Amino acid sequence: MEKRIRVLVAKPGLDGHDRGAKVVARALRDAGFEVIYTGLRQTPEQIAEAALQEDVNVVAMSILSGAHPHLFPKVVNLVREKGMTDVLIIGGGVIPETDIPALKEAGIAEVFTPGTPTGDIVDFIKANVK
Amino acid sequence: MSNEKIQAGLDKYNASVEKATAKFPERAHIPEQRLYTPLDIKDTDYADEIGFPGMYPYTRGVQPTMYRGRFWTMRMYAGFSTAAESNKRYRYLIESGATGLSCAFDLPTQIGYDSDDPISEGEVGKVGVAIDSLADMEVLFDQIDLGKVSTSMTINAPASVLLAMYIAVAEKQGVPADQLKGTIQNDILKEYAARGTYIFPPRPSMRLITNIFEYCSKNVPKWNTISISGYHIREAGSTASQEIAFTIADGIAYCEAAIKAGLHIDDFAGRLSFFWNAHNNVLEEVAKFRASRRVWAKVMKERFHAEKPKSMMLRVHTQTAGSMLTAQQPNNNIIRVALQTAAAVMGGTQSLHTNSRDEALALPTEESVMIALRTQQIVAYESGLADVIDPLAGSYYVEALTNKIEKEAWEYINKIDEIGGAVAAIEKGYIQKEIQDSAYKWQMDVESGAKTIVGVNKFQIEEEPPKGLLKVDASVGVAQCKRLADMKAKRDNEAVKAALADLKKACQDENENLMPHILNAVRTYATLGEICGVMREVFGEYEAHVNL
Numbered sequence: 001m002e003k004r005i006r007v008l009v010a011k012p013g014l015d016g017h018d019r020g021a022k023v024v025a026r027a028l029r030d031a032g033f034e035v036i037y038t039g040l041r042q043t044p045e046q047i048a049e050a051a052l053q054e055d056v057n058v059v060a061m062s063i064l065s066g067a068h069p070h071l072f073p074k075v076v077n078l079v080r081e082k083g084m085t086d087v088l089i090i091g092g093g094v095i096p097e098t099d100i101p102a103l104k105e106a107g108i109a110e111v112f113t114p115g116t117p118t119g120d121i122v123d124f125i126k127a128n129v130k
Numbered sequence: 131m132s133n134e135k136i137q138a139g140l141d142k143y144n145a146s147v148e149k150a151t152a153k154f155p156e157r158a159h160i161p162e163q164r165l166y167t168p169l170d171i172k173d174t175d176y177a178d179e180i181g182f183p184g185m186y187p188y189t190r191g192v193q194p195t196m197y198r199g200r201f202w203t204m205r206m207y208a209g210f211s212t213a214a215e216s217n218k219r220y221r222y223l224i225e226s227g228a229t230g231l232s233c234a235f236d237l238p239t240q241i242g243y244d245s246d247d248p249i250s251e252g253e254v255g256k257v258g259v260a261i262d263s264l265a266d267m268e269v270l271f272d273q274i275d276l277g278k279v280s281t282s283m284t285i286n287a288p289a290s291v292l293l294a295m296y297i298a299v300a301e302k303q304g305v306p307a308d309q310l311k312g313t314i315q316n317d318i319l320k321e322y323a324a325r326g327t328y329i330f331p332p333r334p335s336m337r338l339i340t341n342i343f344e345y346c347s348k349n350v351p352k353w354n355t356i357s358i359s360g361y362h363i364r365e366a367g368s369t370a371s372q373e374i375a376f377t378i379a380d381g382i383a384y385c386e387a388a389i390k391a392g393l394h395i396d397d398f399a400g401r402l403s404f405f406w407n408a409h410n411n412v413l414e415e416v417a418k419f420r421a422s423r424r425v426w427a428k429v430m431k432e433r434f435h436a437e438k439p440k441s442m443m444l445r446v447h448t449q450t451a452g453s454m455l456t457a458q459q460p461n462n463n464i465i466r467v468a469l470q471t472a473a474a475v476m477g478g479t480q481s482l483h484t485n486s487r488d489e490a491l492a493l494p495t496e497e498s499v500m501i502a503l504r505t506q507q508i509v510a511y512e513s514g515l516a517d518v519i520d521p522l523a524g525s526y527y528v529e530a531l532t533n534k535i536e537k538e539a540w541e542y543i544n545k546i547d548e549i550g551g552a553v554a555a556i557e558k559g560y561i562q563k564e565i566q567d568s569a570y571k572w573q574m575d576v577e578s579g580a581k582t583i584v585g586v587n588k589f590q591i592e593e594e595p596p597k598g599l600l601k602v603d604a605s606v607g608v609a610q611c612k613r614l615a616d617m618k619a620k621r622d623n624e625a626v627k628a629a630l631a632d633l634k635k636a637c638q639d640e641n642e643n644l645m646p647h648i649l650n651a652v653r654t655y656a657t658l659g660e661i662c663g664v665m666r667e668v669f670g671e672y673e674a675h676v677n678l
Binding site: 013014015017018019022023025026029035037040065066067069070094096098113114117118 | 237238240241243249250251252253256257321325326327365366367453456457458490491492493566569570573576577583586587595596599601602604674675676678
């Protein structure tokens with residue numbers, strides 16, 4: 001049997017808005033992925049460590065507080081430092097269009113903004129996971 | 131017309147349309163009935179259930195004259211970056227005709243961390259203003275007369291500390307505490323259930339809240355000691371009925387905790403206030419406001435045996451639904467906010483914040499905030515919606531919907547009672563799960579097209595990325611940390627140490643009211659992080675468990 005894709009849905013930083021993270025987590029689970037949700041207020045170190053321990057293929061982060069320029073790249077660096085070079089890292093939340101190029105440059109494979117159908121995220125993961 | 135005659139007419143009507151009309155395409159979230167008649171409210175007793183404004187059960191409003199006396203308070207939630215920047219925005223809002231202030235704090239402040247804490251990195255000044263100590267609070271209210279303005283503060287876990295800072299700033303302005311008007315949100319239960327800025331576990335959190343009730347009833351009598359909030363529950367995805375049911379269940383828990391701590395219901399209940407969401411469905415929202423007042427009045431009278439009318443009145447602040455703003459075609463949000471404003475006003479709110487068109491993208495610009503404030507002013511002065519009290523009363527549909535929402539709310543409240551109250555229901559994850567299920571259903575309905583969101587899943591266009599969004603620069607965090615370091619170097623550190631030691635001792639004695647001790651610490655310029663740090667040591671921290 002084919003190994004199921006494992007996804008860590010994570011909330012970095014102090015932001016408590018987790019409606020989106022939970023909806024995405026559930027949609028990914030309904031799409032057949034194995035989903036682990038970290039809960040709120042995770043430091044980048046905690047997220048990278050969870051990704052390693054849970055042996056995930058994807059890290060999907062959500063931030064609505066505006067802390068993404070600082071926290072997203074930090075998670076990418078820590079995940080890579082721990083040797084998870086293949087893990088697909090994506091992000092979402094209230095993220096201005098103008099911030100997206102820098103996030104992509106920092107290693108965020110795709111950024112999903114408000115109004116994105118969950119199906120788009122599923123399709124992106126299926127197409128890009130290694 | 132007799133009910134029999136109406137029934138006969140209705141049967142005739144139904145028979146004619148069944149034959150004549152094709153079925154309208156399926157739409158989610160609409161009432162089962164297409165038409166409402168007197169038959170739908172034939173069991174509603176006007177005197178008992180609807181009544182008159184300013185009279186039990188307050189279905190038609192809490193004040194006898196409502197907006198014929200004065201309009202609601204136009205209160206715009208604002209705050210970002212440093213205290214100095216936010217002070218400028220507050221003074222701009224007051225000059226533009228806003229009639230109350232509403233402070234947004236950044237996340238480190240809301241969770242009791244100083245700006246120089248490593249966990250605050252990247253968050254300082256982002257979603258609100260950074261407040262580390264009394265020194266920042268003095269700047270925040272510089273040239274604003276606290277004896278005149280009423281101030282609402284969206285602060286929960288560290289509400290006691292921010293209230294103490296506000297009292298201390300007022301002292302310096304020469305304004306006595308008993309003249310202060312405003313609100314602290316101070317509603318920890320919905321933080322566990324929906325909003326996420328909790329610090330301590332439920333028990334010590336409930337103690338802090340009852341300490342505030344008690345302290346304010348004696349010292350700050352005009353202050354609203356809590357804003358029991360459905361807003362965030364709705365934002366997290368609940369339905370209208372769930373919003374008021376879970377919030378009123380939280381309200382019951384606060385009353386029970388205060389009574390257990392030895393307070394009398396009529397000594398504090400008059401200072402309880404509520405916070406509703408104004409969502410997209412105008413008529414459902416109006417019915418929700420009306421139903422919520424009726425449910426709360428009955429809870430206070432029948433369950434808690436309150437005697438003062440003020441204790442039975444559900445006074446409410448409202449904010450338009452942030453989650454209903456779209457990032458697509460953001461100018462459409464102006465229309466959404468206008469309709470939501472109409473709902474809040476016809477629902478009889480006491481104060482209102484209107485969201486700005488660009489808030490699905492970033493914090494609002496001054497221009498966007500101005501449009502949002504003008505929306506309220508247009509509804510107040512031009513639309514006619516505020517001209518008579520509770521204008522939708524008597525609508526067959528709105529009255530039937532008010533009854534339906536009330537019924538659904540009671541069912542939830544009874545269910546939560548069975549579980550052991552709101553605290554137990556939150557600890558078991560029941561309330562969170564109900565909210566999540568509703569949120570997921572909404573999302574699936576949007577994705578299937580059963581629910582249309584204009585510009586998102588229908589009527590889309592190609593758009594240029596929006597320009598001119600407000601950005602909080604990372605340098606704000608650096609500057610704020612420097613301010614904090616300078617302040618710490620100047621204050622009397624021995625006095626701070628003594629005040630924190632005294633606070634720690636008070637925390638360990640369950641019978642001690644913490645407010646005077648916190649106020650004492652705040653006056654020495656002990657920081658928010660230091661004060662919350664002491665409480666963290668004694669009380670521990672809450673750990674959430676999520677069931678997807």
